[in-house]
Amino acid sequence: MSVSISTPPDDDMVPPEIVATVFYSATVSDSLAILVAETVGSSQRLTWGNQGAMQLLGYGLEDLRTLPAAHLFPTLGGGELKLLLRRERTARMTLPIRTASGATVDAVVITTPAPGGRTWTMRILDTANEQERALRATADAHERRFSALTERSPIPTLLSEQGMRLAHVNDAFCTLVGLRAEQLLGTGWIDTVHEDDLDGVIEQVAAALDGAEVEIQARLVRADGSVRTTVIRFAHLFTPGMGAGFVGTIEDITDRLAFEAKLAHQANHDPLTGLPNRTLLAQYVADRFQAGTSGLACLFLDLDNFKVVNDSLGHTAGDELLVEVANRLGATVRPGDLVARFGGDEFVVVCENVDEEAAVALAGRVSDALARPMRLGGVDIRPYASVGVTVQTAEHVAAEELIRDCDIAMYQAKASGKGRVTVLDQEARAQARDKLRLVAELRDAIERREITMYYQPIFSTRDGQPVAVESLARWNHPERGPISPTVFVPLAEESGLITALGRLVLDETCRQLAEWDHLLGTGVVGRGNVNVSALQLDDNLAAQVAAALDRHSLAPPRIQIEITESALMKDPTSAREVLEQLRDLGVELAIDDFGTGYSSLAYLRHLPVDCLKVDRSFVAELADGHSEIASAVIAMARNLNLCTVAEGVETVEQAEELTRLGATYLQGFSLAEPMSGGHTAAWFAAHSEETP
């Protein structure tokens, strides 16, 4: 073939030397395969090929020139060669090319017609070349790795290369939903999403397609209709030339949620009866309580004589009873009412939208239901309950007040006889609240040592001289004024404050004795008598007394412990032990209010006491001419070799009569009133001056 460049170069034309250079390099190139074909008659023949084409096809240039173009392209039938050799434009086809050996090579053929439309250059790109093969192998390897990873992965996985339509789903997902891959591919997987969660899932897929990484909790419905709760995590995926898709990985959290729910249930429910516990009850009431409204009611139930069942039939029977009670409660209350086990044998029912009448009616039904006989451990019993009812009023400002009020009502029910229903009235509620407040204030008063001590002198009948004082605790409330010990001592006993109060009285008495010794001289105030509550009679008492004496460097006989007769009779055996400990310590012991506690005289004989205090009621009788009891007590004490203190001496006549009867000591308003520590010191000082 000859190339002639006759046209003179101008600005639009490539300079001839450049054309020559490019053409030369194309001619000798072995990496570029170029053929030239032209139309001869009605067919196309090859007229030239470069080095690369010779190499690729295996023909020599001369052989090539005799070859019809169609021979190279065995798959182009009929007139299809014309599709490749277009007259007016470039064409491109991927097709096999027949080489000299008869074998075919896959290639891309790009043809470009010359301006006349009768000659074409044909560029042949061997698709099977090394680089292409390597690229394809790499791509295949990537594909296989990805497939292996996802197919074998136990994590259910979805893959879409385009929109919501799945191109791939792994075995784990198929197993999760119980369907075959072909049922899920495309948009089939969407049908497995629970209808109520579908909108959310589609929204998240849309976000993932837009490039976000998102997750959503959604339920999947399995082929068998069962439902699994899952977390689906969507990640954006982009395939060049294809567009946006996503990878979805699914975590089945059904079992985890069930376990968490079980744990939550265990934390909020009583394991024995399965009822909500106190925590859940508080939460439940708090959720429904709205201050200033009404309609919420609480019933507090406490089984009567539950302890008897436990003690006589055993704890298993007790548990059985509680379960039966729980069942009966559940069957009796209205749908929507909450039954909770408050603790022990206490249950609480919470109802909404009820008035007092309805709540009381419910309490009645509950009582009746519980009172039906049941057989427990071979014994027929009727589990009666005391029921306290509270309906929310305007006074309730916090949810917990409702439960506290029905608790109070239950105690009232119990106090007025068992098996009753009591509605907490406003007065009782106010009283209960006042009492609660007073307890808190008493606690503060003890902590701040605002309980003050008064001291009442005790006189010897022998010479009329004061020999001791009785310590009397006084509480002067900053707002309520003086509060009687008959109020605050029982309050301290009920609320567990009695030990602290007793310790305060003991310590303050010892401190005061030491101070008087310092002021007046040792022994001017011979002894301090301290009252001890029945609740203090335990193994700690002797140690507390010893510590107080030690703290203020006092000899034990400077203190006399007064214990009421009734306190001693509660548990005589242990009382005796405590008294012996105190006696061993060296302190004196007296029985207070003697004659009022129905004590056994035989027993009294064995108690290690030094003194009996004749109760003021017997002293008061003297004025009416009745001296029998006072006389008998004093005589008996003398026979037992005990001294006596007559309390409540209010007249000179009483004092004279008691002296005549043989009382050892006298104490009363007519002789000396209780005084503060300072006044007592002054009183003793003055008294000692009067008496030579």
Add this chain to the structure above:
Amino acid sequence: MTVTPFPGADVASAPVFDIEKVLAGIDQMAAQRPVAAQIVSVANSDDTDAKALARILASDVALASRVMKLANSAYFGMRGRVTSLQFAVTVVGFTTVRTMATVALTDLDDESRLPENFWGVTTSLALGASILAPKFGERPQDSLCLGLLAQMGAALLHHNDPDGYTEIITAHPTYPGRRSAETRRYGINSLRLTSVALEQWGFPVAMTTPLKEVDDHQSMDGALLRAAFEVASRLTLEDYEDIPITRITCGRLREDDLVPVLDQVRSDAAELRRAMLGDSAADDPDANPDEWVV
């Protein structure tokens, strides 16, 4: 160029038929639909993104409205949630946008110029190919596009030789038979013609190979398209005598596999057809481009 009719054919009725002219005609169509042509050329580029495609697409209201409609169709599962054109491109994918542009470019959306029931067959073919694709290790969305475009060659032949092509259809109700007749009459069958056109526009070889190998029953590359034609035939041809599916798919499919596919294609074909052809832009409330977030 003049194609000599196959020996034995009625020489008198043989049309003067120039395949190159047919192909050149496509270029002329492209000039009339510049937006579609631009999409066909841009969508294949590796660095194209949905934003760029949406921007081009927005200037062809009819085409854009079809993409929106398709994105919201049951096929893509978004159930009317696609309101932005860019997101619509994301949902249907670049290949599908490109396919739709090609449909528009080649006037395949003008039913008056197409063989009878062209779109009934095409949607069945496309859905059949898409649903069966996973069985053949192919991507459903690629197969959908292949199915949508496969009959482009037939449309071109019909367009250039309406009477002759109608005769072929009448004389050869089955597709393999029709293809033989096409080769005899035009020197090339319609699928082959499609593959040449697609190759010319740079569609991937994976899409053109099945078109070339559909009649080679030993070739796995053509098996999916053969199966899709069988699905379309069973659904659209009257008195069609089923060909056992196992035979034409190299044993890849059994008759049982085909039952749910036929049902699904039957139920979804109409919607796909509506999405592909669209209503006129004026009739389509979704078609106001001002409302699309591009």
